[in-house]
Amino acid sequence: ASGAVSFGASGGTLGGGGTVNGAVTLNNVNQVLSPGNSPEILKFNTGETWSSYTYIWELNDWTTSVAGANFDQVGITGALDLSGAGTGDIVLDITSLTALNVAGNVANFSNIDNQWIILTTTGGITGFDALDWDVQPSNFTSSPVAGGTWKVSLSLDGNNVVLDYTAVPEPTVTALFLAGASLGFLSMGRKRRNS
Numbered sequence: 001a002s003g004a005v006s007f008g009a010s011g012g013t014l015g016g017g018g019t020v021n022g023a024v025t026l027n028n029v030n031q032v033l034s035p036g037n038s039p040e041i042l043k044f045n046t047g048e049t050w051s052s053y054t055y056i057w058e059l060n061d062w063t064t065s066v067a068g069a070n071f072d073q074v075g076i077t078g079a080l081d082l083s084g085a086g087t088g089d090i091v092l093d094i095t096s097l098t099a100l101n102v103a104g105n106v107a108n109f110s111n112i113d114n115q116w117i118i119l120t121t122t123g124g125i126t127g128f129d130a131l132d133w134d135v136q137p138s139n140f141t142s143s144p145v146a147g148g149t150w151k152v153s154l155s156l157d158g159n160n161v162v163l164d165y166t167a168v169p170e171p172t173v174t175a176l177f178l179a180g181a182s183l184g185f186l187s188m189g190r191k192r193r194n195s
Contacts, residue, residue, distance in 0.1 A: 007025065007026075007030075007031045010030060011028060011029075011030025011031045011032065012030075012031065012032070013032040013033075013034050014031075014032065014033055014034070014042070015032075015033075015034040015035065015036065015037070015042070016035070016036060016037075016040070016042065017035060017036045017040035017041060017042060017068070018042075018043070019043040019044070019045050020042075020043065020044045020045065021045045021046070022045075022046060023046060023048065023049075024044065024048060024050075026048075026050040026051065026052065026053035027050075027051045027052050027053075027084075028052050028053070029052055029053065029054050029089070029090075029091050030054070031052075031053045031054070032053065032054045032055075032056060033053060033054070033055045033056070033074060034055075034056040034072075035058075035072040035073065035074065036058075036068075036072065037101075038058065038060065038097060038101035039058050039059070039060055039067075039068060039069060039070055039071050039072050039097070039101070040068050040072060041067055041068040041072070041073045041074075041075050042072070042073075042074050042075070043074075043075045043076075043077070044074070044075070044076045044077065044078070045077050045078075046076075046077065046078050047076065047078030047079040047080065047081075047123060048076055048078070048079075048080050048081070049080075049081040049084070050080065050081070050082060050084075050085070050090075051082070051084030051085050051089060052084075052085060052089040052090060053090060053091075054090075054091040054092075054093060055074070055090065055091070055092050055093065055118070055119075056072075056093045056095055057071070057072045057092055057093065057094055057095065057118055057163070058071065058072045058095045058096075058097050059071045059072075059094070059095070059096055059097065059106055059116070059140075060096075060097035060098065060099060060101055060106065060107060061099065061106070061107045061108055062106055062107065062108045062109045062110065062114065062142075063108040063110075064108070065114075065116055067116075067117065071116050071118070072118065073116075073117065073118060073119065073120065074118070074119045074120075075119075075120050075121075076119075076120070076121040076122070076123075077121075077122050077123075078121065078122060078123045079121055079122075079123030079124050079125070079126065080119070080121050080123075080124075080125045080126070081125075081126050081127055082125065082126065082127040082128055082129075082132065083126055083127025084127070085127065085129070085132040086132060087131050087132060088131075088132070088133075088134040089132050089134075090132050090133045090134065091133075091134045091136060092118075092133055092134065092135050092136060092154070092163070093136050093139055094135065094136065094137040094139065094140045094150060094163075095139040095140060096139065096140040096141050096142060103139075104141065105141050105142050105143045106140070106141070106142050109142035109143065109144070109146070111144065111146065111147050111148060111167045111168070112167050113148075113164070113165060113166055113167050114164070114165045115162055115163060115164045115165070116162070116163050117157075117160045117161070117162055118161055118162070118163045119160065119161040120159060120160045120161075121159045121160075122159065123159070124159050125156060125159060125160075125161065128156040128161065130152060130154045130155065133154050135150045135151055135152075135153060135154065137150045146165070147167070147168045148165050148166050148167040148168050149165075149166050149168070150163070150164075150165055153165065153166065
């Protein structure tokens with residue numbers, strides 16, 4: 001697309017995997033970025049200033065992380081200014097796809113920590129605050145069920161916005177750790193008394 005892109009009052013969706021050659025006005029959550037019809041990279045050829053929008057972010061493989069093939073990414077040639085955003089003004093809709101790129105359980109899921117660069121720029125990002133992002137994993141499904149957390153899971157790393165999934169340890173692992181720690185403290189207590 002060429003020229004400036006703007007949405008009507010009721011919003012709309014900007015999708016696909018091409019390049020937008022102009023400024024895009026994003027100032028409410030009804031304005032949606034949705035790269036591709038399956039994982040893709042949606043590119044912008046100029047710096048952008050966005051204050052509020054919804055980003056539908058899709059993932060089709062837990063173990064193979066190639067932007068545009070396995071997960072969505074927004075790429076900006078230039079800088080991104082998010083300083084106009086407030087708490088919850090940016091909605092991140094985490095959506096799982098099967099290996100065939102249809103809605104469903106993400107392929108090759110295992111409950112381990114993972115991370116993805118969901119947005120990248122060449123000119124830096126100003127005004128980033130993780131609290132401005134409302135992370136919504138309700139459209140993400142997996143087998144086994146994801147037991148970790150996506151909340152407070154966004155960070156700024158250089159020119160990139162990074163999404164993290166933090167796994168919650170299996171109950172047996174946690175119990176063994178706590179039991180081991182308790183035995184260690186008991187053993188230390190006995191040594192002190194014996195001395």
